[in-house]
Amino acid sequence: MKISDLPLHYNCIDMLEHNLAKRADKVALYSLEREMTFRQISHEVNQVGNALKKLGVRMGDFVAILSLDLPEWVTSFCATLKIGGVAVGMSTTLTSPEYAYMLDDCRARVLIVHETLLPRIEVIRTGRPFLEHVVVIGRPGRDRDVAYADWIKDEPAEFRAAPTHRDDFCTLNYTSGTTGPPKGIPHAHKDMPISSQLYTVNTLGLNENDRTFSVARLFFTYGLGVNLFSPWHVGASTVLCSKSPRVATNVLETIDRFKPTFLFNVPTGYASLMAVERFTERYDLSSLRVCAAAGEALPASLWHAWKEKTGFEIIESMGTTEAFALFLANRPGDIRPG
Known part of the structure; x- marks a missing residue:
């Protein structure tokens, strides 16, 4: 997908409204x-x-x-x-x-x-x-x-x-x-579909059957991109949590209740989840198929610990507020921890 693929006059509300034709309800x-x-x-x-x-x-x-x-x-x-x-x-x-x-x-x-x-x-x-x-x-x-x-x-x-x-x-x-x-x-309006397509779709494989949940809130470009624009770009759903994401049980309860398939988190967030005693027994994480991290460096030891406890790999990505998109990332099945 290139910028030139978008109409010259474009409003990114289309990322919501294009869904009305096929999946309004x-x-x-x-x-x-x-x-x-x-x-x-x-x-x-x-x-x-x-x-x-x-x-x-x-x-x-x-x-x-x-x-x-x-x-x-x-x-x-x-x-x-x-x-x-x-x-x-x-x-x-x-x-x-x-x-x-x-x-x-x-x-x-x-x-x-x-x-x-x-x-x-x-x-x-x-x-x-x-x-x-x-x-x-x-x-x-x-x-x-x-x-x-x-x-x-x-x-x-x-x-x-x-x-x-x-x-x-x-x-x-x-x-x-x-x-x-x-x-x-x-x-700009053009940035939203471009970043969604290049990162969450082309790199992570997000599709209309998915459900995203981000620990990074919507006021962050990270949270806004992966948990609002990206899911609606492909007709998927978003999960929001108004409770503090710094409380690990709030995050685990949200996953258990709403069954997201994508979890976007920060490395310290994954560490806090693992600090909850018997978290894999007390909360159902089986809906997840992709775990991603950004916002800070992901230590290899943390990657291996999460993999050992949950069976999921963490896909590390890098981005900035200035770039909006996450522009550098590992890929599912092709990950070098640390």
Whole structure:
């Protein structure tokens, strides 16, 4: 797959909507909060898109999302892309001053925030020069704010995608700021199908019968790529977990309950799973067929320990926020540990 294979005017909402023709009623998203089919997600995305337009969001405007990995994160993100905006996935682990910096830096006009993270925004909200609207997933903290459910409930479930160019920016992800403040890295509509095809499909063999689960959350390019764009690119399903992925039992319970076939993790995440006593006896991991790791170096000793305990090889990959895609990887059956 090459960039030239995509139409000049392309909106990557197509990675969701191409599924409507053949598998509209297939479950596309599994989570503790709710399960949603491709059709249900598409309808809610359109409702959010209409609601954003009523707030005055135009092509090229930035919409910030600060939320746990929930269906509302997904529909808000996809709606922003569909209307031609730029979605800013914000880490849930930052401090209030860091959120202030990012909101000012990207000039977000709208912030969609989960109620549990709202206190970190409230302390820096006054004086934000560009922020005009706050939508709360849950209960709003101020009278002028609106609850997500109320915001979209009367909106139509039809919306035409903006006529974006394939080179138009659609996401902004902030790095860890290794040389100073965090840097916002933009990515274009074209990047999403290309990276999905080259890594998860061509290298790992992802197909429509699979179900992905990523310990890296959606605000990371790693999690966003492998656990949202990639599965929908081929008609597969995604599994989300709103609980902390740093608690190993949360990850194991999610695998046991929702039966993903692909597990995307970090090396320390695999180590934490193995630290759970008798984890292979207490939790059913038999649905897995591919285990992948990125984000940090994978020691050979950890690779062998996981293989010994579970029978699964870990496919190590490398990527950066700047490149979006994981661009260097071992291949199934052709792995050199360490």
